Amino acid sequence: MRLSRFYLPTLKETPGDAQIASHRFMLRAGMIRQQAAGIYAWLPLGLRVLRKIEAIVREEQERAGAVELLMPTIQPASLWQESGRFEAYGPEMLRIEDRHGRDMLYGPTNEEMITEIVRTAVRSYKQLPLMLYHIQWKFRDEVRPRFGVMRGREFLMKDTYSFDLSPEAARKSYLKMFVAYLRTFERMGVRAVPVRADPGPIGGDLSHEFVLLTENGESEVFLHEGLADLPAPPADTDFDSDLEPLFEERTALYARTDEMHDEALWAEVPEEARVTLRGIEVGHIFYFGTKYSEPMNARVQDADGKDTPLEMGSYGIGVSRLVGALIEAHSDEDGPRWPIPVAPFHCGIVNLKAGNAETDAACEALCAALEAQGVEVLYDDTGDRAGEKFARMDLIGLPFAVTVGPRGLKEGKVEVKTRSTGEKAEMAPDAAAAHIAEAVRAALMVR
Ligand code: P5A
Numbered sequence: 001m002r003l004s005r006f007y008l009p010t011l012k013e014t015p016g017d018a019q020i021a022s023h024r025f026m027l028r029a030g031m032i033r034q035q036a037a038g039i040y041a042w043l044p045l046g047l048r049v050l051r052k053i054e055a056i057v058r059e060e061q062e063r064a065g066a067v068e069l070l071m072p073t074i075q076p077a078s079l080w081q082e083s084g085r086f087e088a089y090g091p092e093m094l095r096i097e098d099r100h101g102r103d104m105l106y107g108p109t110n111e112e113m114i115t116e117i118v119r120t121a122v123r124s125y126k127q128l129p130l131m132l133y134h135i136q137w138k139f140r141d142e143v144r145p146r147f148g149v150m151r152g153r154e155f156l157m158k159d160t161y162s163f164d165l166s167p168e169a170a171r172k173s174y175l176k177m178f179v180a181y182l183r184t185f186e187r188m189g190v191r192a193v194p195v196r197a198d199p200g201p202i203g204g205d206l207s208h209e210f211v212l213l214t215e216n217g218e219s220e221v222f223l224h225e226g227l228a229d230l231p232a233p234p235a236d237t238d239f240d241s242d243l244e245p246l247f248e249e250r251t252a253l254y255a256r257t258d259e260m261h262d263e264a265l266w267a268e269v270p271e272e273a274r275v276t277l278r279g280i281e282v283g284h285i286f287y288f289g290t291k292y293s294e295p296m297n298a299r300v301q302d303a304d305g306k307d308t309p310l311e312m313g314s315y316g317i318g319v320s321r322l323v324g325a326l327i328e329a330h331s332d333e334d335g336p337r338w339p340i341p342v343a344p345f346h347c348g349i350v351n352l353k354a355g356n357a358e359t360d361a362a363c364e365a366l367c368a369a370l371e372a373q374g375v376e377v378l379y380d381d382t383g384d385r386a387g388e389k390f391a392r393m394d395l396i397g398l399p400f401a402v403t404v405g406p407r408g409l410k411e412g413k414v415e416v417k418t419r420s421t422g423e424k425a426e427m428a429p430d431a432a433a434a435h436i437a438e439a440v441r442a443a444l445m446v447r
Contacts, residue, residue, distance in 0.1 A: 179233050347377050362404050362429060
C-alpha cells in the first residue's frame with residue numbers, strides 16, 4: 001500500500017482530553033476519530049488492527065468448537081421483558097421507540113436473543129453441546145466513557161453462548177472457552193490472567209475475568225505471583241479431552257478482582273507471593289445455568305424423555321477494547337510497538353528521496369519482494385521531510401521500517417529498523433526482504 005493513496009490523518013498535537021497513552025496514540029496515529037462521547041469512527045489504520053484481532057478471536061473460537069452466526073444490534077424489548085432484565089438493566093441500556101411505538105433497544109449483550117433463537121430449534125439432548133458466537137457492536141450508555149475505545153459506549157464484542165443438558169456438561173463448555181481465551185490473548189502477544197470475578201448483571205455463580213496486567217488498568221487485581229507467567233496451552237490441545245487439570249493449574253492459586261477480594265484467604269497466601277496489580281479486563285466468562293432458559297422456556301428432552309431447561313454460559317471478549325489494551329501493553333514514548341500478529345502492516349518503507357528514479361525503483365522492488373512473501377507493506381512514497389517520515393513511522397508503530405536513500409543505495413544497502421528493540425542494521429535489499437519475511441512467518445506460525 002502506498003501512503004500517498006492511503007488515508008492516514010496523523011496529528012502532531014496531542015488532543016487535550018486523552019489521558020492515557022493508547023488513547024493519545026490512537027487519535028494521533030489516525031486510527032480512530034471521535035464522533036460523540038464514547039463513540040468512534042474507525043479509520044483505515046485502526047480498522048486493520050481491529051480486523052486482525054477479530055481474525056485471531058475467530059480462529060480460536062472455531063478451534064474450541066464454537067460456530068459463528070450474526071445477530072442484529074437492535075433488539076425488541078419484548079425479549080428482555082421475558083427474562084426480566086428490561087427493567088433491571090437500568091440506564092446503561094439505550095432504549096429506542098420505533099415509528100409504531102414499539103419498544104426497542106440497542107443490544108448491550110445477547111443472552112436473551114440467542115436463547116430465543118435456540119429454543120425453537122433445539123429440542124433434544126442429541127443436539128447438544130452447542131456453542132454459538134458472533135462479533136457484533138454493542139451499546140452501553142456508560143456514565144463515564146473514557147480512555148478512548150477502552151471504555152466506549154459503542155464497542156465491538158465477541159460473545160459466545162453455550163448450551164448443555166447438565167451442569168457437568170456446561171462446566172466442560174466453560175473450560176473450553178477458558179482454554180480458548182488463554183490461547184487467544186497469547187496469540188496477540190500479551191498474557192491475560194484469569195481471575196475470579198463478580199458476575200454482575202449477567203448473573204450466575206462461576207465467572208472469570210481475563211486481565212491484561214498494565215499500569216493504567218481500570219481494575220485492581222490480587223494475585224499469587226505464580227500465576228503471572230504461565231504459558232498458554234498449545235494449538236494441539238484436544239478440547240474434547242479432560243480440561244480439568246489445566247483449569248485447576250490456572251485457578252488453584254489466589255487470583256481475584258477487587259469486588260471478589262477476600263482478606264482471610266489473601267492472608268493465607270505467603271507474603272512474598274502476594275502481588276496487587278492493575279489491569280485491563282479484556283475478557284469475561286460466565287456460567288449461569290438456567291437463568292435465561294427457565295423464564296424464556298428454552299427446554300430440551302433428555303435421554304429419558306424428560307423436559308429440562310438448557311444449561312447456559314456466556315463468554316465475552318472486548319475486541320475494540322483490545323486495540324487500546326494492546327497499545328497499553330506495547331508502546332514507548334513515540335508510539336505503539338505492535339506485535340506482528342496484530343500490526344496494521346508488518347513493515348514500512350521510507351523512501352528518503354521520493355521522485356528519484358533510483359530510490360523509487362529500489363523501493364518498488366522491495367515492496368514487491370516483501371509482498372510476494374506475504375509481508376504487508378506500507379510504502380511512504382510522499383515528498384514529506386525525512387524527519388517527518390521517521391516520526392510518523394514510529395507513531396504508527398509498524399514492527400519493521402526499511403529506509404531507502406541514495407547514499408545507502410550507492411553501497412547497495414538499506415537500513416532495517418526493528419520497532420520493538422529500536423535496533424538498526426544495514427543490509428542489501430534482498431537480505432532485508434528475506435530477514436523481515438522470515439520474522440513475519442515465524443511470528444504468524446500458530447503454536
Ligand atoms: C459475556 C458475553 C458480557 O456482556 N454477555 C455476552 C457477557 N460480559 S461483559 O463482561 O459485560 O463484557 C464482555 C467484554 O466486553 C468488553 N467491554 C467493553 N469494551 C469497551 N467498552 C465498554 N464500555 C465495554 N464494556 C465491556 C470487556 O472486555 C468485557 O470483558
